[in-house]
Amino acid sequence: MNLSSFGNLAVFKKLPHMLCVSALLFTQSACSSDHPDDGRFDVSVVGQGVVNAEPDRVVINANLRLQGEQSHALLQQANQTVATVLAALDDRGIKAKQIQAGQLRLNQRWQHRSGKQEPMGYEAVRSLRISLEDIERYPEIIDLLFTQGVNTLSGVEFGFSKQQELQDEALELASKDAMRQAKLLGKAMGGSDCRPEHIGLGGAAVPMPRMEMAAMRSHDSAKAYNPGELAVTASVNATFSCR
Structure with a gap:
């Protein structure tokens, strides 16, 4: 027999390996060294878990921006404004540990005139x-910041006080979903007994929605903003041995 009529013989030698690699969800015992000749096969799944919850924490990001001709006078004005804001926050019961005041930055401004750069303050x-x-207080605090001299809000972030509990709950749901999928797929392949062999964290996400406010003309629009429920997600990669 002329083997050349069948094409390249090397393709036939690699065919069993190619069939094993092409099995994305189901690996028959003939393709797996873990279960030789015992009728078991592997099922690989990705379980997903989702927990919806209302945020109960909020972070307000603000910036004080001032421009002037004299650097010394500008620095004094900025320090006085921030001191006034901090005192007003303290009067409203906002503790010092709840406030992060960044370092004061001073930049020289330039303008292009007559083909060259000239300083302009x-x-x-x-x-x-x-x-x-207390998430209900953020419109009140935004009002306070504006009235005390802060002139830029870069964003409002919403989050959870029980973030770890929500992540754990989503992970538990993802594990149960992986088991459900494995049993369903194992049954479709004629198996009834599926046991977990390998499981790993595929990923977890806790959304931190951010309300951008730099382009807003009025902080009054913040009062009508409602973040609603946010989805905390988790996924697991798992392999089950079925028979």
Whole structure:
């Protein structure tokens, strides 16, 4: 027999290996050295878990931006404004540990005139980050920041006080989903007994939605913003041995 009529003989030698690699979900015992000749086969799945919850924490990110001709006077004005803001927050019961006041930055401003760059004063910038455990208070605090001289809000972030508990719950749901899929797929392949062999964390995500406010003309629009429920997700990669 002329083997050349069948094409390259090397393809036939690699065919069993190619069949094993092409099995994405089901690996028959002939393709697996873990279960030789015992009728077992492997099922690989990805379990997903989702937990919806309402955020109960909020972080306000604000910036004080001032411009002026004299750097010394500008620095004094910036420090006085921030001191006034911090005192007002303290009067509202916001503790010092809830406030992160960034370092004051001073940058020289330039303008292009007559083909060259010329100085045109300075800009002072200082950031404020306020964490609130009572989500209902963030419109009130935004009002306070504006009235006390803060002129830029870069965003509002919402989160959870029980973040770890929500992540754990989502992970548990993902594990149960992996078991459900394995049993379903194992049954479809004629098996009734599926046992977990390998499981690993595929990923977890806790959304931190951010309300951008730099382009808003009025902070009044923040009062109508409702983050609603957020989805905390987790996934697991698992392999089950079925028979």
